[in-house]
Amino acid sequence: MPARLRLLDHRRRPATLALDTPRTILCAAALFGGFYALQSQDSNPADALEVLYVLPIAVLALRFGLLGGLAGAAAGIVLIAAGHSVTGVWDMSSLGNVCWATVLLLLGILPGRFVDRRRSLEADIARSFEESIDLLATADTNGRFTRVNRAWERTLGHSAETMCSRPFTEFVHPADLAATTVEHQAVVGGARDAVGFRNRYRAADGSYRWLEWSGHSAEIGGVVHAVARDVTTLHEAEEQLANHAQLLESEVAQRTHELEDSRTKALQRMALASEYRDGDTFHHTARVGQMSAQIGAHLCLGEQQVAILREAAPLHDVGKIGIPDSILLKPGKLTPQEYETMKTHAELGARLLDGSGSPVLQMATVIAESHHERWDGAGYPHGLAGELIPLPGRIVAVADVYDALINDRPYKRAWSIERAVAEIAAGAGGQFDPSVVKAFLEVQREAGVNIDHAVTSTAAQHSSNPPRTGRPGVRA
Numbered sequence: 001m002p003a004r005l006r007l008l009d010h011r012r013r014p015a016t017l018a019l020d021t022p023r024t025i026l027c028a029a030a031l032f033g034g035f036y037a038l039q040s041q042d043s044n045p046a047d048a049l050e051v052l053y054v055l056p057i058a059v060l061a062l063r064f065g066l067l068g069g070l071a072g073a074a075a076g077i078v079l080i081a082a083g084h085s086v087t088g089v090w091d092m093s094s095l096g097n098v099c100w101a102t103v104l105l106l107l108g109i110l111p112g113r114f115v116d117r118r119r120s121l122e123a124d125i126a127r128s129f130e131e132s133i134d135l136l137a138t139a140d141t142n143g144r145f146t147r148v149n150r151a152w153e154r155t156l157g158h159s160a161e162t163m164c165s166r167p168f169t170e171f172v173h174p175a176d177l178a179a180t181t182v183e184h185q186a187v188v189g190g191a192r193d194a195v196g197f198r199n200r201y202r203a204a205d206g207s208y209r210w211l212e213w214s215g216h217s218a219e220i221g222g223v224v225h226a227v228a229r230d231v232t233t234l235h236e237a238e239e240q241l242a243n244h245a246q247l248l249e250s251e252v253a254q255r256t257h258e259l260e261d262s263r264t265k266a267l268q269r270m271a272l273a274s275e276y277r278d279g280d281t282f283h284h285t286a287r288v289g290q291m292s293a294q295i296g297a298h299l300c301l302g303e304q305q306v307a308i309l310r311e312a313a314p315l316h317d318v319g320k321i322g323i324p325d326s327i328l329l330k331p332g333k334l335t336p337q338e339y340e341t342m343k344t345h346a347e348l349g350a351r352l353l354d355g356s357g358s359p360v361l362q363m364a365t366v367i368a369e370s371h372h373e374r375w376d377g378a379g380y381p382h383g384l385a386g387e388l389i390p391l392p393g394r395i396v397a398v399a400d401v402y403d404a405l406i407n408d409r410p411y412k413r414a415w416s417i418e419r420a421v422a423e424i425a426a427g428a429g430g431q432f433d434p435s436v437v438k439a440f441l442e443v444q445r446e447a448g449v450n451i452d453h454a455v456t457s458t459a460a461q462h463s464s465n466p467p468r469t470g471r472p473g474v475r476a
Contacts, residue, residue: 319349
């Protein structure tokens with residue numbers, strides 16, 4: 001009978017005094033006999049040879065549990081009484097005799113109950129081991145299973161005797177043999193535990209099942225305790241997903257692009273709607289995008305960044321869709337309260353644009369929130385200054401104000417190009433980034449604007465009439 005089955009059979013037997021272990025009983029009898037002989041020849045009542053009876057009592061308790069311990073204690077009490085009767089020494093008090101009997105009974109009960117409890121726990125563990133739906137196994141350092149549970153037979157069709165009769169490598173798929181050997185050696189050597197290791201095991205019908213392992217090496221005994229689970233269905237599903245991953249990725253990317261494109265177009269229409277409400281046409285958003293791209297090119301931005309800037313800049317004022325007509329279309333100067341309401345369009349636009357994976361909408365979010373910040377820190381909504389203002393926002397700030405100045409609005413008449421250019425130039429270092437203004441002036445010079453004449457001819461006017469851009473009553 002295999003060792004595993006013998007162990008289980010032993011655990012099912014009741015712990016009785018059945019003569020199935022004669023050596024244990026003979027050993028206890030010999031000890032009892034020897035101690036009784038010594039006690040019967042001892043005439044000194046002060047000698048306490050009775051204490052030696054603990055040895056046979058312990059032997060019986062550790063072998064047979066509580067029943068064995070009680071039987072041994074009873075035998076010890078009888079032998080002590082017989083010894084006293086033979087020697088004729090009965091000068092011990094009744095209380096002393098009761099104490100000796102009590103001590104011997106405790107010596108039988110305590111280890112006996114411990115043994116019974118231990119056997120009960122072992123039986124529970126063995127039952128859990130056998131009834132587990134996972135494949136549980138113990139393997140030695142030579143690559144053989146020493147114990148497996150019934151789940152192996154349910155999964156692979158091999159009996160426990162078959163699994164333990166040969167090296168487990170004989171059941172492993174040839175393609176997985178090298179990796180399995182390396183993993184087993186690493187676990188046996190204590191280099192690491194096995195976690196999520198997969199290989200294929202041959203079933204009784206010749207097919208292979210994918211198993212996923214977790215295991216570790218025991219500190220004592222040099223064995224490996226392992227748990228495996230049949231993941232054949234899961235592995236096949238993973239392979240199917242892997243085979244379709246590229247197709248799915250392509251479809252998702254295409255769908256994402258379509259969704260982002262649809263969102264971008266919707267936001268562009270919202271931006272156009274806000275411009276129509278502001279008394280202009282869609283040409284303003286297009287012009288701001290074109291001018292921003294030209295400035296970006298003169299600032300040596302990459303070609304791709306310039307292209308993104310051209311698409312993102314027109315969305316700078318999309319937040320105006322949430323500003324009431326009474327403020328947005330007011331022909332005169334805004335009151336301080338109205339101006340505070342108007343300023344909220346920057347953060348509102350950023351919230352409308354935020355959360356997209358599109359590079360265009362990501363840049364548009366930055367632009368919407370920062371294109372009213374000023375180089376000197378007096379802008380809104382966060383009062384950023386200098387290079388803390390994102391570069392796209394600094395660029396669009398110039399392009400937006402310039403286009404607002406040279407075109408009619410409900411609250412003002414269009415300025416001449418020369419006057420508008422001079423206004424932008426005067427704002428360098430205050431409202432605008434000087435490097436962006438420099439790039440803007442280069443764009444204007446290439447367009448044929450006489451920059452020097454424009455700045456000189458309007459210098460006096462600027463000194464007597466400070467620039468109004470970005471202040472209440474002027475809305476870029």
